[in-house]
Amino acid sequence: MTAAIRPAIRRTRWCVITGAPCSGKTSVITELSLRGLRVVPEAARAYLDAELKKGRLLSEIKADPHCFEGRIFRAKLRVEARLPAGDALFLDRALPDSIAYYTLEGLDPSEPLRQSLRVRYRRVFLFERLEFMKDPVRSENAQSADRIEGLIETAYSGLGYDIIRVPVMPVPERAEFVLSRCLPHRLG
Numbered sequence: 001m002t003a004a005i006r007p008a009i010r011r012t013r014w015c016v017i018t019g020a021p022c023s024g025k026t027s028v029i030t031e032l033s034l035r036g037l038r039v040v041p042e043a044a045r046a047y048l049d050a051e052l053k054k055g056r057l058l059s060e061i062k063a064d065p066h067c068f069e070g071r072i073f074r075a076k077l078r079v080e081a082r083l084p085a086g087d088a089l090f091l092d093r094a095l096p097d098s099i100a101y102y103t104l105e106g107l108d109p110s111e112p113l114r115q116s117l118r119v120r121y122r123r124v125f126l127f128e129r130l131e132f133m134k135d136p137v138r139s140e141n142a143q144s145a146d147r148i149e150g151l152i153e154t155a156y157s158g159l160g161y162d163i164i165r166v167p168v169m170p171v172p173e174r175a176e177f178v179l180s181r182c183l184p185h186r187l188g
Helices: 025-034 043-053 065-082 095-104 110-116 142-158 171-182
Strands: 015-019 090-092 123-127 163-166
Touching (some): 015 171, 065 095, 123 142, 163 171
Parallel strands (some): 015 123
């Protein structure tokens, strides 16, 4: 009897910035970029922005949750596959976030889970929520944002990550909080 061949785990130096909608992730990603650090924008927001510019409505874009979540997951998978594992990068969400969103939509999260087991991130930062504000690409409300935060935390902790919670504070302070815990020359 032969043992199943397991794919190698890709160990990275990437730091994930995640959290519920309205947690300030994008503001900190922007701040890190302005400081000259390499960042990877959120796949879902990039896709939604592009589709809205084409004149599509948010309700049309998200009408089929299976199609929408699958598209976002595959985009993240393609992006992460091309990133150098040894580079220090900051990701606005990562593959395990799809586990949470699949679960939220009542979809089977087995494919995002299987793919998430093939990569290890250096650190995972879960941003605590700010006051909820609606924007053109946000279909959630404050209650669903709370649920999403819990699902994200469950997804990452279920994969064995020690999640670093980032408290609410001004953007530059949040950026410093992340940097002090992620960059090798800042680690004690």
